[in-house]
Amino acid sequence: MIRFTNVNMTYADGNEALRNLNLHIAQGAMVYITGRSGAGKSTLLRLIALIDRHTRGQIIINGQNLDRVRNNRIPLFRRHIGFMFQDHRLLQDRTVFDNVGLPLVIAGYRHQEIRKRVQAALDKVSLLPKINSYPMSLSGGEQQRVGVARAVVHRPAILLADEPTGNLDPALSWDTMKLFEQFNQVGVTVLIASHDLDMIKRLQKRIITLKSGRILTHAGTPMEKQAQTNETG
Amino acid sequence: MPERQWKNKRRLMKPVNKRKNTRPNTSFKSELKRRFDMWLLQHLQAFIFSLGQFAKYPLSSLLTSAVIGISLALPASFYMLFDNVRFVSSSWDGSVQVTLFLQTEINDEQAATFANKLKDNKNINETTFIKRADALAEYQKLSGFADALNALDENPLPNVILVKPELNNINESDTEALIKELEAMPEVDAAQYDSQWFKRLLYLLDIVNRVIIILSTLLAVGVLLIIGNTIRLSIYNRRAEIEITKLFGGTDSFIQRPFLYSGLWYGAFGGIIAWLLIGISMQLLRGPVKQLANLYASDFQLIGLGFFNSLLLVGTGIALGLFGSWISVKRHLRDIDPV
Numbered sequence: 001m002i003r004f005t006n007v008n009m010t011y012a013d014g015n016e017a018l019r020n021l022n023l024h025i026a027q028g029a030m031v032y033i034t035g036r037s038g039a040g041k042s043t044l045l046r047l048i049a050l051i052d053r054h055t056r057g058q059i060i061i062n063g064q065n066l067d068r069v070r071n072n073r074i075p076l077f078r079r080h081i082g083f084m085f086q087d088h089r090l091l092q093d094r095t096v097f098d099n100v101g102l103p104l105v106i107a108g109y110r111h112q113e114i115r116k117r118v119q120a121a122l123d124k125v126s127l128l129p130k131i132n133s134y135p136m137s138l139s140g141g142e143q144q145r146v147g148v149a150r151a152v153v154h155r156p157a158i159l160l161a162d163e164p165t166g167n168l169d170p171a172l173s174w175d176t177m178k179l180f181e182q183f184n185q186v187g188v189t190v191l192i193a194s195h196d197l198d199m200i201k202r203l204q205k206r207i208i209t210l211k212s213g214r215i216l217t218h219a220g221t222p223m224e225k226q227a228q229t230n231e232t233g
Numbered sequence: 234m235p236e237r238q239w240k241n242k243r244r245l246m247k248p249v250n251k252r253k254n255t256r257p258n259t260s261f262k263s264e265l266k267r268r269f270d271m272w273l274l275q276h277l278q279a280f281i282f283s284l285g286q287f288a289k290y291p292l293s294s295l296l297t298s299a300v301i302g303i304s305l306a307l308p309a310s311f312y313m314l315f316d317n318v319r320f321v322s323s324s325w326d327g328s329v330q331v332t333l334f335l336q337t338e339i340n341d342e343q344a345a346t347f348a349n350k351l352k353d354n355k356n357i358n359e360t361t362f363i364k365r366a367d368a369l370a371e372y373q374k375l376s377g378f379a380d381a382l383n384a385l386d387e388n389p390l391p392n393v394i395l396v397k398p399e400l401n402n403i404n405e406s407d408t409e410a411l412i413k414e415l416e417a418m419p420e421v422d423a424a425q426y427d428s429q430w431f432k433r434l435l436y437l438l439d440i441v442n443r444v445i446i447i448l449s450t451l452l453a454v455g456v457l458l459i460i461g462n463t464i465r466l467s468i469y470n471r472r473a474e475i476e477i478t479k480l481f482g483g484t485d486s487f488i489q490r491p492f493l494y495s496g497l498w499y500g501a502f503g504g505i506i507a508w509l510l511i512g513i514s515m516q517l518l519r520g521p522v523k524q525l526a527n528l529y530a531s532d533f534q535l536i537g538l539g540f541f542n543s544l545l546l547v548g549t550g551i552a553l554g555l556f557g558s559w560i561s562v563k564r565h566l567r568d569i570d571p572v
Contacts, residue, residue, distance in 0.1 A: 049480070072484075075483060078480065081482075083480050089473065089477060103482070105278065106481050106482055106483040106487060107482065108274060108275055110274065154481070
């Protein structure tokens with residue numbers, strides 16, 4: 001699903017964010033990326049979403065070589081990806097419904113279909129009663145769950161989450177992670193950048209630790225390693 | 234995974250007809266129709282959304298539209314004024330005429346025969362004889378000096394013959410020669426040629442016309458700047474939304490559409506406001522102009538904008554609005570990248 005081969009990323013200001021990175025994440029996997037700030041976690045996600053383009057090496061996402069994705073095709077490419085942010089980035093002047101429905105509106109779905117899917121997604125994060133509220137009136141945890149709903153409403157192949165629990169207390173963080181796990185179980189490939197090492201260790205998933213743009217350690221559950229070798233072989 | 238996505242899209246598709254839908258492969262036609270439906274839907278969304286933004290901030294939208302309206306109304310009303318003046322002057326056009334004031338001792342019959350005799354001149358097209366009594370009556374009616382004129386013992390006005398020269402061979406020197414010839418006749422006291430002021434008027438109108446064109450151009454540029462700046466501000470106000478939209482796969486045309494429609498609305502409302510302003514001004518001017526026209530024994534009435542010109546005014550507003558927002562969108566949307 002996601003394959004990095006000898007990927008280098010040097011920003012315009014000369015900052016080498018990723019160095020000779022090799023990585024493979026199988027379809028349907030759930031992977032945590034950890035490391036100190038500045039280790040390259042966010043860069044990794046940005047490259048996958050084509051927010052930035054890597055400077056060397058090869059990245060293949062969902063069978064597509066990113067070098068071959070022309071700039072005008074980037075929007076279509078991104079429709080297979082769902083995003084989650086630490087600061088949730090909801091639009092304050094729109095209702096929860098409009099926020100969650102945005103990816104569907106972008107993709108040109110009809111109103112009935114949008115309503116159906118938004119309701120399903122909000123139901124999944126137990127926020128259906130708040131469908132007509134504005135983000136301002138929600139608690140931090142609720143806002144984050146609206147962000148989760150928005151990230152999955154268009155049924156993306158890949159879910160990218162950048163520090164999704166950064167602003168949440170441990171109990172809420174745990175719930176959020178469990179939500180991601182549910183989406184993963186229905187086949188979504190999930191990539192989560194997080195520095196909350198204690199928690200992600202308890203989640204028993206594959207963990208990639210980055211340091212100065214390289215992979216420091218690679219820890220994962222045996223089952224997933226198995227799946228990975230199967231696909232590689 | 235891509236298969237699942239594809240299925241979702243399939244489900245959205247409206248079948249062109251039932252038989253075709255049973256085919257396993259999507260036909261080119263139905264795919265085209267699906268895309269067209271989507272395109273139409275997204276335009277409709279942007280159209281309504283941008284109108285919704287107007288309703289959301291009615292005061293600031295109204296103010297911007299009003300500024301545009303005034304900018305459009307100024308050149309439009311100048312042009313209308315110009316049009317009216319040109320209309321009035323066009324009735325004089327070609328009616329270059331020489332007024333002959335006859336000697337006072339010439340009586341009415343003599344004057345009439347003289348007028349007929351003049352028609353034989355090959356340089357004269359037409360003559361109109363105005364009896365001194367008629368002239369006095371008209372003058373009394375229109376000048377307001379009725380009492381003063383009544384106090385006079387006799388009619389101070391001479392008989393007058395209006396001479397229209399032959400139009401085909403009229404030029405400056407011929408006309409001069411004709412006037413000299415007429416003036417030399419014993420029956421004629423004085424000949425007056427009214428073309429000088431008319432020519433001046435035509436030149437003046439030409440200048441006014443150019444001033445209006447220059448002014449219109451400047452104000453059109455002004456409208457472009459106003460709309461461009463308004464759109465620029467709203468682009469930056471909605472930066473977060475644009476970033477998120479880009480991140481979730483919104484194409485550039487999807488993102489710029491609501492802004493273009495906003496520009497369209499500003500222009501359209503500006504055009505309508507301009508139309509209203511001109512309409513109100515017309516109503517205010519109609520009375521006085523009518524009185525003035527009466528004084529000149531004319532049934533002239535102000536020419537309004539009319540249907541076509543009203544359409545042109547609003548259309549100009551829309552075109553300027555679209556163009557202004559398009560420039561702004563092209564310049565500023567590119568700067569925003571998802572972060």
